[in-house]
Amino acid sequence: MIVETELVRDDIPIPEEHPAPVFQVRDVAVTYGGQPAVEGITMDVPSDRITALIGPSGCGKSTLIRCFNRMNDLIPGAAIAGRIDYHGLDLYGPNVDPVEVRRRIGMVFQQPNPFPKSIYENVAFGLRVNKMTDDLDARIEKALRDAALWDEVKRKLKTPATSLSGGQQQRLCIARALATAPDVLLMDEPCSALDPIATTKIEDLMHQLKTNYTILIVTHNMQQAARVSDRTAFLTVQGSEEEGIIPRGVLVEFDDTERIFTNPSDSRTEDYITGRFG
Amino acid sequence: MAVRIETLTRRRSWTTRFGDRLAEASLLAATAVGLIALTVLLWTVLDQGATALNWPFIRNFASRIPERAGIWPPLVGTIYLMLLVTAASFPLGVGAAIYLEEFAPRNRLTSAIETNIANLAAVPSIIYGLLGLALFYRAMNLGRSLLTGALTLTLLVLPVIIIATREALRAVPHSIRLGAMALGATRWEAVYKQVLPIAIPGIMTGTILGLSRAIGETAPLLVAGAAAFVAFTPDHLLDAYSALPIQIFDWVRRPQPDFQALAAGAILVLLALLLTMNAIAIVIRNRYYRRNR
Numbered sequence: 147m148i149v150e151t152e153l154v155r156d157d158i159p160i161p162e163e164h165p166a167p168v169f170q171v172r173d174v175a176v177t178y179g180g181q182p183a184v185e186g187i188t189m190d191v192p193s194d195r196i197t198a199l200i201g202p203s204g205c206g207k208s209t210l211i212r213c214f215n216r217m218n219d220l221i222p223g224a225a226i227a228g229r230i231d232y233h234g235l236d237l238y239g240p241n242v243d244p245v246e247v248r249r250r251i252g253m254v255f256q257q258p259n260p261f262p263k264s265i266y267e268n269v270a271f272g273l274r275v276n277k278m279t280d281d282l283d284a285r286i287e288k289a290l291r292d293a294a295l296w297d298e299v300k301r302k303l304k305t306p307a308t309s310l311s312g313g314q315q316q317r318l319c320i321a322r323a324l325a326t327a328p329d330v331l332l333m334d335e336p337c338s339a340l341d342p343i344a345t346t347k348i349e350d351l352m353h354q355l356k357t358n359y360t361i362l363i364v365t366h367n368m369q370q371a372a373r374v375s376d377r378t379a380f381l382t383v384q385g386s387e388e389e390g391i392i393p394r395g396v397l398v399e400f401d402d403t404e405r406i407f408t409n410p411s412d413s414r415t416e417d418y419i420t421g422r423f424g
Numbered sequence: 425m426a427v428r429i430e431t432l433t434r435r436r437s438w439t440t441r442f443g444d445r446l447a448e449a450s451l452l453a454a455t456a457v458g459l460i461a462l463t464v465l466l467w468t469v470l471d472q473g474a475t476a477l478n479w480p481f482i483r484n485f486a487s488r489i490p491e492r493a494g495i496w497p498p499l500v501g502t503i504y505l506m507l508l509v510t511a512a513s514f515p516l517g518v519g520a521a522i523y524l525e526e527f528a529p530r531n532r533l534t535s536a537i538e539t540n541i542a543n544l545a546a547v548p549s550i551i552y553g554l555l556g557l558a559l560f561y562r563a564m565n566l567g568r569s570l571l572t573g574a575l576t577l578t579l580l581v582l583p584v585i586i587i588a589t590r591e592a593l594r595a596v597p598h599s600i601r602l603g604a605m606a607l608g609a610t611r612w613e614a615v616y617k618q619v620l621p622i623a624i625p626g627i628m629t630g631t632i633l634g635l636s637r638a639i640g641e642t643a644p645l646l647v648a649g650a651a652a653f654v655a656f657t658p659d660h661l662l663d664a665y666s667a668l669p670i671q672i673f674d675w676v677r678r679p680q681p682d683f684q685a686l687a688a689g690a691i692l693v694l695l696a697l698l699l700t701m702n703a704i705a706i707v708i709r710n711r712y713y714r715r716n717r
Contacts (some may be wrong), residue, residue, distance in 0.1 A: 193568050249608030259599035261618050269618065272607035319603070326608060410645060 168193045168330060169214060169237075169362045174228035176209050176218060182393035183209045187228070189379055196352060196361045198375035198403065200368060202418065205381040206395025207364045208256075211332050213237075214362060215251040216244040220248050249276055252323030256335040258315035259305035260322075265290075265299050268307045268318055272326045285325060293321035294351050313344025320351065324359075331355065333363040337370065368419055371403065378406040380415045453629015469695075473688030481689055486653045486671075490682035495690050498671040500651070500657040501570065502639065502697065506610050506665055507579060508574035509638055514631055516578070517585030524586070524591040526601075528696040545583035552580045553647030561649055568649030570658045570665040576648045577641060586700035592623040625709040636698055656688040668694045 156396075157307040173183035176262065179412045184206030191197050191214075199207040209218070218224040237247060254268035260268050268284045273279060286303075290296040299310070307318055316336060323331060333352075337345040352361060352374050365371050371378050379400040385391030399412045411415045484494020530533045556576025566572045596619045604614035620627075641687075651664050654673035658665040668690055675687035 170499075196525065215606065217602065220602065245610050246606055248606055253606040255599060255602065255606075257599060257601040261599070261603065262622060271604065271609070275607065275609040275613050275617070277602075322607060324604075378493060 150390050155366055156347045161275065166193050168233060170229075170231040172231075173215075174210070174213060174226065174230060175391065176206070176213060177225050177227075178221070179223035182394040184381070187397045189397060189400045191212075191360065191362060192318060192377060193360045194358070195376040196356050196363060196374050198371035198378045199362065199364045199379050200366075200371045200383060200418075201381035201395070201398075202383060203366075204393060204395070205383050207381050208334050208393065211334050211362055211364050214330065214332055215253050216247045219244050219250075249307070249326055250328055251330040251332060252317050252326065252328035254316070254323055254336045254385065255331040256340050256405070258312055258313050258319050260310070260318050262306065262308055262403050264304045265307050265310070265318060266303040269322050269325045272322055276326050278326060289321040289325035290318075292324045292355070293317045294347065294354070295321055297385060303416050311344070313347060315342070316340060316348060317351065320348070324355075328359070330360045330362065333361065335366060338366060368407075375403045377401070378403040380406060380410075380412075380418065382414055382418070428594075433617045448598055458482050467686050469691050471688075472685050473690075476685045476689030477692060481686070482693070485655055486666075490680065491620040493683075493686055495668065495671055495693060496684075497654040497657050498668045498690070499693060499697075501573075501654070501665040502668045502694070504570055504658060504665070505574050505577060506635060506639060506697075506701070508661075510635060512574065512578040513581045514584055517582050517631070517634075519629060520582075521586045521589030521593060522615060522620075525590045526611065526619070527529065541583050541586050545587055548643075549580055549641050550643040550647060552576055553644030555579065556644060556648035566662065568651065568664050569662040571661040572648050573645050573665060573667065576644050577638040578646060580641065581638045584634035584637065585627075585631050588633065589597070589627045591622070592626025592630065593619060595626060596622045615709070619663045621712065624712045626711075628705050628709050632702055635701060639698055639701070640669055640694065642673050645670055668697075669712060 149268075169189075169191040171187055171191070174187040176183045187210060193340075199211060201207050212218045212221075213226055213230060214232075214237075218226060226238060232251075236242070258390045261271060263271075266286060267391070269289050270282060273282060273285055278285065287300075288298060290299060295314060298314060299318075307315065310318060316339075320331075320336075337348050340348065349370065355361060363371075363375065377400065380398045381395045382398050383393045384396045385393045387393075399406060399410060399415045401411070406415060407419055410419065447494050481494050482499065483496050484492060487493040487498055490566065524538065553576060556572060556579065559568045560572040560575045561568065566575075599617050600622065601614050604618045605611065609617070645667055650670045652670050654664055654666045656663075672687050672690045672694070675683040675690065678684075
């Protein structure tokens with residue numbers, strides 16, 4: 147099936163450099179209780195590509211990724227300025243329903259967070275709340291297959307999700323997010339709690355998923371960004387207590403991953419990827 | 425660096441060893457005091473009350489002649505009270521807790537309400553009795569009715585249920601809520617379908633704790649108009665009623681030893697009722713545990 151998709155892709159030439167943007171981020175700033183977290187973020191997130199957000203701790207990459215599905219709305223005191231367009235629609239416009247946004251834009255968290263229910267019920271939950279309950283079993287099977295988990299769990303769908311290993315739990319969370327057929331998948335350090343073998347499985351999975359989904363991933367691991375992503379955004383912390391400026395995250399550079407890792411245009415990016423940072 | 429193994433075999437000083445023993449002995453003694461007191465209490469009650477326990481005692485109405493006296497009206501009154509208090513306090517208490525914990529904005533008003541609820545749980549029960557007397561008995565003109573008693577006890581247990589429910593909700597990891605809402609669930613769907621099932625065991629424990637407190641309360645019912653001598657069982661919310669603690673109180677006050685035995689018998693029935701309630705709670709709790717593990 148993947149082979150077929152690739153054949154189709156070969157038939158239709160897609161301009162490699164500029165696929166249509168899914169998100170257009172314009173001068174976005176986020177504050178928590180009035181304190182700046184990130185500011186001045188402007189970038190276009192291309193569709194059907196993997197975009198990585200990298201940078202040191204505190205650079206606001208997790209804050210930024212939570213803007214794309216309005217998860218920051220759930221944090222008391224968080225406020226966002228600037229504009230994010232999703233397929234040309236202002237994501238923070240007055241008529242936009244954040245619940246509907248989160249249905250279209252799935253999210254996988256840093257720590258696997260399966261519900262303490264059966265594997266089946268974990269995937270069924272999103273389908274139920276979105277009234278996609280026709281062919282429930284088939285949809286659940288498809289989601290688990292898409293997340294490369296089906297063969298491992300098909301005989302124990304009724305067992306508790308918490309009995310799975312950490313890597314399986316994270317793939318279950320991916321399956322859960324894929325079940326409702328989102329358009330974008332946001333992944334906030336999805337492998338930070340996993341061992342290298344589980345990490346490899348998730349990375350392989352991401353490569354398969356990007357033919358159908360736009361993926362945004364926050365990662366601490368530069369090798370991971372280099373391995374999986376097509377585009378990379380490097381953020382860093384600007385300001386310090388000594389300078390009398392509250393530290394906040396800023397976007398240094400956003401380019402093709404290959405270019406970021408071989409020939410970055412900003413010296414700060416180079417310092418970070420060569421390990422000379424801080 | 426040299427490893428000093430000699431410390432592994434060195435005996436600790438006499439004072440350290442003695443201190444350890446002393447701590448263990450004191451803690452055991454503390455446990456024993458509670459256990460012994462409870463055993464003596466249960467034994468005395470069983471000894472005195474066992475002879476009084478028989479079917480006529482359960483089914484008979486109040487009487488001045490000890491051999492004819494029974495606990496039927498107060499037993500029925502207590503059961504009705506429990507049903508009414510549960511029906512009123514569970515939805516109100518759990519609802520208030522869900523609002524405060526999951527929906528209310530974090531501001532000064534909310535924290536003022538929270539502090540007040542914590543204080544209300546510590547208010548002496550007779551104060552609730554006086555409130556019930558003023559509000560339900562007089563102002564709402566419900567009189568010395570079953571409803572007055574039930575509403576008074578509801579006020580009494582509400583803070584306990586609210587606090588226990590909030591703690592149970594707070595113990596549910598925040599990631600569960602985020603996970604549910606990231607899938608397109610509304611806040612209510614996340615709470616109702618994911619958070620509440622996990623919190624139910626804790627909520628049940630708190631509710632039973634509150635109801636157990638209510639079932640043995642005497643003072644608020646005395647003040648708010650429960651009767652010790654009722655010749656009928658209530659079959660209407662506005663009927664007069666009695667309750668087991670009231671009956672026990674009434675019998676204990678009397679000088680005749682026969683009535684003391686009756687009081688002990690009534691205490692045994694009250695205990696049995698309480699243990700049944702706790703058993704039901706444990707069954708519900710275990711069922712949810714199994715479902716969630």
